[in-house]
Amino acid sequence: MSKRLIEKYNVPAPRYTSYPTVPYWNDEPFEISEWEKSVQLSFKESNDTDGISIYVHLPYCESLCTYCGCNTRITKNHSVEEPYIHALLKEWAMYRKVFGKRPVIREIHLGGGTPTFFAPENLKYLIEGILAGATIHADAEFSFEAHPANTTAEHLTTLYNLGFRRLSLGIQDFDPKVQFIINRMQSFEQVKAVTDKAREIGYTSINFDLIYGLPLQTVESVVDTVEKVSALMPERIAFYSYAHVPWIKPGQRRYKDTDLPGTQLKQQLYNTGREMLTALGYKEIGMDHFTLITDSLYKAEQKGTLHRNFMGYTHQHTQLLVGLGVSSISDSWYGYAQNAKTVEEYTSLINSGVLPIVKFHGLTEEDLLLRQHILNIMCAGKTCWNHHLHSSTGLLQAVERLQPLADDGLINLNSWCAEVTPLGKRYLRNICMAFDARLWAKKPATQLFSMAG
Template sequence: MTTKVSSLRLSDKYQVAAPRYTSYPTMPFWDTAGFDGQAWADSVRRSFTENDQSAGISLYIHLPFCEELCTYCGCNTRITKNHRVEEPYIAAVISEWQHYLEIMAAAPVIREIHLGGGTPTFFSAKNLQALIRGLLEKASVHPEAAFSFEAHPANTTVEHLQTLFDLGFRRLSLGIQDFDPKVQQIINRRQSFEQVAAVTRQARRIGYTSINYDLIYGLPLQTLDGLACTLRKVAELQPERIAFYSYAHVPWLKPGQRKFTELDLPAPAAKLKLHETGRSLLRGYGYREVGMDNFALPGDELLEAAANGRLHRNFMGYTTHQCKLLIGLGVSAISDADSAYAQNIKVVEDYLKAVNEEKLPLLKGHLMTPEDLIIRRHILNIMCTGRTSWNHHTEPCAAVFEAIDRLQPLADDGLIELSSLGLKVTPEGEGYLRNICMALDARLWAAQPTTRLFSMAI
């Protein structure tokens, strides 16, 4: 029997450091034993040849350069105003891709391309064109391909939009975070409403069919009135999708976040109010929640994928379908070959050196165990559908059985409906998906880290 618990008490109880679960195992708990370049190449080849090649593969390209440091940012970036870095970097990414073409030994079908960063629009339109043409030269494009890129509203030009549109891009993601000038100043992320509106309207005139805005709650100096004003302005422009997610305060990993202190951040109760108010306002503006931290207007493909059971989550976030092979190119990029993960070298100079020496620029990786595959499926189910089921007779997994004891308190608090055969997330539990998945995270519980690895769950 569950007991109704106040949202404030729940937030206090579940305000713990938690992974975002774009993968399982999460990166701090990858087991590098047995992983090397040959094992990774074998995993990629196996994933490519054993799955339906006509379904296509995904490409993620990490473009790390930014002209200025956004102090809230947790991404792997390189700050420079020297644009001479563009061409050598693009040449290296294309060379890395050639290694993968040799591993696959057949022309792949590209289903997804996502340009992330950093700031992809740091690169000139001409250089982005050279990059995409180089990637597609020995590949074919899926008839239902989904090409997307991240952009800074302050430096995205009509030439960027038109060039990428002509190459097949139809989805654009604009990093906004907050329109409040005080917040923009302290996080060093400045773009006006007029700039965002201009880029949005230009993209729609060109023919882009899906525009996403990234918004963050819990930023330093953020207030309820400021957030409400931001959301009101966003609603005027009606982006098809909105990512509304928690600021990840990890200054021990990202020293740039030390430009402000915890005293500048909303207290836990205030942050919870920001979250609840933001969700309520977005629903009032006609948006519907999809998975964790994502919202979409009715008719959007993400909502349709969720309704049809096709919603998937990977290192790029939520997608409308699952490709068994995701290849990450560029510095720090992460790849998923279904039975294994790999991450590239994180330092630009070391990445360029490895590629120029005709090596795959791998930093580390993880080979999936049978237990990993079972737990990953349950975590993906929770993240994408809000439910999962298990059967200890047909698919015995001790880790899942042990997790039931850890799930019971969440059931007692009304966040899930729990049975011996599975669980279902309740409406009250939708804001606690990270905590629910944590209960199933066998590698986290086995390691019991003594230092902070993740941002707070709420």
């Protein structure tokens, strides 16, 4: 991979868990009824067949991981657990009224924050409250994120008994120097203990999150981390680029820009990790993901059914994703909605008896068309426009913007299709940017996104 390409494409770029991306949502005033109608339509179209997905944001952490870009609330006061869960269940009850019919739940994902901040009995109360009055889809998959340093056997057993079979552990890097500067401390022994116990209980898919590009990270620390991971062989690994956005997350100002690896070293960190994971038998899936061939993500990519939403990559498609909790984003396919970003505003709106939506974007016909092409690139590595080309100005312009990427060998391009090359897999965010009509129509005056490299 040439230095020229690395430098050329190391530009601010969205991660495309949605299109349009959140900064480009409409900012006009809206009525909650607009979102509710969008939900009702999507629910009516898909509940009985696909079921729905639920993302629950649990924002609390006992300490701040300085690299983190998530919406968090730092506290050691665990009395916050029960009031927050009551608010979540009130929000869910509001959605149940919007549905007007018994929901079929296909996916539940607990994210954070630190879901395992919450006591097992409180998580049990939450999940039982969500499942009451709902039908569980025959192919349901429940998953949660966990901190290796505070996940207990009781957490694992309680959630397993509620139907959870997937577990994601945030590791990032095992190097003590890196862990110290990002304030994320967990030992290999702790990770091994949680992994072994989860497998003993019956969890069938374990994911490790690893990050490259962290402050003070070296090739040696990446090698050591992957070697330790190889002793446990999780079914999935998310190996993704550190997003340095200190203008959004002030905690990242704990370290200086000079503590971060430069563009060339960061590329070396990625290549080292990727080569080691590939040598271990992992297959690269979509963007940033590596799986064993026994994992459902790999099988979905092989079958062409891989899907991507605000929860990341999934092996099955649901049209309606309901986000519960502070800052959660919901997706009806026809529109997006985001909840209030502070616990205080969220609970105030909930206690007022209204859905805590503070941002809404209804997708236009062109949004929907371009969204599908971006999803195709992210999930299948290929997209074709056929008869749509001359019916969309945004698509016509996207095809023009694809030509330089083809010239650089990142895609194979013809009159009707674009297909990502092996070289281009490293630049999926850049390729998707060609289809981002809203970004090109209004280029930001300041940096909104992390660097693509």
